[in-house]
Amino acid sequence: MYKIEKSLHLPSIDKEILAFWAEQDVFAKSVNQRSEDNSFVFYEGPPSANGKPGIHHVMARAIKDIFCRYQTMKGKRVERKGGWDTHGLPIELAVEKELGITKEDIGKSISVDEYNAKCKETVMRYKDLWDDLTIKMGYWVDLENPYVTYENEYIESVWWLLSQMYNKGLLYKGLTIQPYSPAAGTGLSSHELNMPGAYQDVKDTSAVAMFKVTKNETSDFLFDDADEDVRIIAWTTTPWTLPSNTALTVGPKIKYVKIKTNNVYTNLPVSVVMAEDLVSKWFGGKKQHEILAKSDTFIGKQLDGVRYEQLLAFGNEIEELNGKTDAFRIVLGNFVTTESGTGIVHTAPSFGADDRKVGAENGIGALTLVDKQGKFKDSVGPFSNRYVKNYKDEEDYVDVNVDISIYLKQNNQAFNVAKYAHNYPHCWRTDKPILYYPLDSWFVKAASVKERMYELNKTINWKPASTGTGRFGKWLENLQDWNLSRTRYWGVPLPIWRTKVNEDAGEVAQDKCIGSIEELQKEIDKANAALGKNQAVPKDLHRPYIDDIVLVTDDGEPMYRELDLIDVWFDSGSMPYAQWHYPFENQDKFKTNFPADFIAEGVDQTRGWFYTLHAIATMVFDQVAFKNVVSNGLVLDKFGKKMSKRWGNAVEPFEALETHGADANRWYMISASQPWDNLKYDIDGVVETRNKFFGTLFNTYKFYAGYANIDNFKYSEKNVPLEERPQIDQWILSLLNSLIKDVNQDYADYEPTAATRKIQSFVMDHLSNWYVRLCRRRFWKGEYSQDKIAAYQTLYTCMEAISKLMAPVAPFFADWLYKNLNEVSKQEKHISVHLASFPRVSHVAINKDLEQRMEYAQRISSLVLSLRKKESLRVRQPLQKILLPVLDAAFSQQVDGVKDLILAEVNVKDIEYVTDTSGIVKKSIKPNFKTLGRILGKNMKAAIPLINKLGQEDIAQIEADNSYKLSIDGQGYELTLADFVISAEDIPGWLVANDGDLTVALDITLTDDLKAEGMARELVNRIQNARKTKDFNVTDRIKVALEKHDLVTAAVASFGDYIKNEVLADDLTLVETVAGGEVIELPEEVSLGMLVELN
């Protein structure tokens, strides 16, 4: 017996199927049953389990799951090793917050050992939640043997990769100005700075400071007289960098002027120097300075070497830059523009990349008056020990930038102070503004291989393509070196040991990069021998244990580990190798699992995981790491707003799954918009998907199962040959095979949205709404004949194929359907649809002629129903005939093939074909734009009215001769029938409707006989309704008594047997009054009593 559920409840199906999968270990079987020689390689981008999963993870993982399941059904072995991203700043910060400590406390109030233990404990905090989501959403990934980035084996593989790069000369150490987060206590990489949300709009206090020019030979041209107070003005949005100013940079070709004015704050006369282009920005407006006099212009080059007095002098020693400390003078820089500010750049080489560069070139020295915690050192006068931004969330924080500005104003050093709104980078974890800071770091020379990375990228199939060529390709073209260093504790230690030397004295350090535990052991042995130590390889490769290891150079010089960790993004980019502990183990496994055929993540990973995978594979293996990549968009709320906890519009994934089921969510997400478009997640859409698609399919099954159980159909008979099945069967099977072909291609092309939309349309529009509706009688009427068996087989075939086509997207319902069918029919040996093969196309079953014929049937039926509606003729009232104008023999042949379907559908007795020779069909003619456009070109416009004007005789002539001579502006054209669209438009005197080239006319004359039959059908309907409300069994026999009425009497007299047959009545009697029955309403305002009883 087929299982029948009263109503559809997807969450219950989820649970049932999950239990079945677990019990039978279906996932493992789906992998193991496929040959290792025929694999489809998928890489799982590791999530971090220290945050809770959201609804967008359901979306992203559904995409991964779909193609893995599809490829499995295509016979591929798709191993899906799960993984966990376990290192990195988010975890460290979470731990710090929990313990109530800051970075400075680590190694003091808490040992690194204890701290890291705590990180390790925290990192898997929500693993259970993640695993639960993975299971509940039906995402198949190997959770038993995941790779974990903190494990020694994983770290060893990462070390190996680093050593490969080191040996290729791709690693180097350098001091650079880098984005640095004082709040997090670490430098940030450029891709971290480029994370969404890193740049935030903020209002900062900006200041234009006045730097007093020293009068000497170089600056003499700036002075009109000896007492003139000449100042260079420069703008900054970070006044805290002003104490560290050591130079001013001007553009060599930019034109500058000197303007005499009175300072608005002090009212003292002053002459300021600035770019001419920007004068109007600072002068002449409300509350702005007044121009008292303006000098001739001079170019920036003339200012080169002009000296000025230090703005904020607190007696700090100038640090050397390129061996020199010649500070407080004007230098030249090409990066200076006149787009904003004053055209003169305040230069603090410790806090800006450009500043550093220009400072080093000119040997101007540097002042680094801010420490790594983001606060002034204790030698900065009134500003000593104050945080330059509110890094500590102090409630009573007073902005030191404001105080600096006030100080400048009071000391006649400020030209302008104002709030300025701009975009400033913030640390993606702490949400605090970053600052640029000189840091010693290890870099990967990514820029040196960017051409190769660019070339290899061209071989990758990106979905969508624009992400690959645009966002990713452009990024590769302008690639910067990759800053690997992180001065933190919980992560992969940099496996580089280095001698301690005095670099200032010109000594050069030696270093060594360790690529394996074995190598480390050898080096330790060597060091132990040389230094008389008793060191061993630590059991745990993390800090602090690894930090204690001292190695030696070949000369016996001690080398100490570079204390940095490496960027976590390197961890995840290493997963193709490290997940297998390559090259130390699993060499074969790796070879068959590299590169990946397919990966998928959010588009935000373009510069994250997608990049690190690509970079490492290119640099170490000179290969791509993945061949196909789907980058999916964001999941937004129904209004198109980003989901966030702060807005309270985040959808709770577990709730969504439990309310409507995993499949409805998955199907909705995939069918509503393409994966790479942002999805506006609307719960109403999920409900609609559930009702429309799953509801319809469920009911189709329920219908089938109900009657198949009655007839005991188990698909035990041989297949009825296709040509012996009625054409409606052939038709739906033709459509089905067309569908299989299309959907297979869509999945293969990573186009899941197209696949779901096609499946959906087939199920709802064709299978349910046409095939089943028209075939209902075949299932419940009459003997267990070949026709009935054909109907069962056909519907079965469709549903089984649908279960397979939909299985990648809706794995639960698909399996439920497949199992329900197959467990009774035993057609296939598989216990689950996910072990079955994707359906093959039967090309012989595809019959486009037939598909067109059925389309005619559907359209003609629609037209007739629409005519009935217009005349208020209910469908139960039979009509005599339809007139159908025929344009060519093929058409009438096509329609004749589906005549019975049409007649039954619209309740009409006959179709009469009207050929044009009868002369009663009026035709219309229109130009065929496609062909005529090519022939006529510019004369097209003139031709349209000429053609529309053609009369019935002209049309007949064109049809007869297959040619027509058209002349426009004296130019003649030889046209053929194909250049026109001729259609029957009207049959004068009849009720006519058109749809495109189709035209039907309806005979609405009602004879007594037709009226009686109409009434008979009304009676059938009322009696059937009675059966239904009385809850009779579908097979119960009944007897019926009706009150006498003229109209009813005629109907019973002529169609009594028909009525009895339809409603399974043994007895149908007309009586004067009915006792205990019901009153029924019939057309023409007849109402009478009726009694329906079991017989």
Add this chain to the structure above:
RNA sequence: CCUGAAGUGGCGCAAUGGUUAGCGCACUUGCCUGAUAAGCAGGAGGUUGAUGGUUCGAGUCCAUCCUUUAGGACCA
């Protein structure tokens, strides 16, 4: 500032350069139903973001602009 994506009835989405721009939801009228949480027929609802251009013909191609969104550059 630059780049990509998008802009089509109230909402969500379609439409190889070709006749009257379709479908679903929601609204509304009627119908059908011994599978349907459905379906059918009708009604109302559109200057396809704007302006130019190419073309016989533009929702579609080009240019400029506007808006949304995601990135990039810069941020002295």
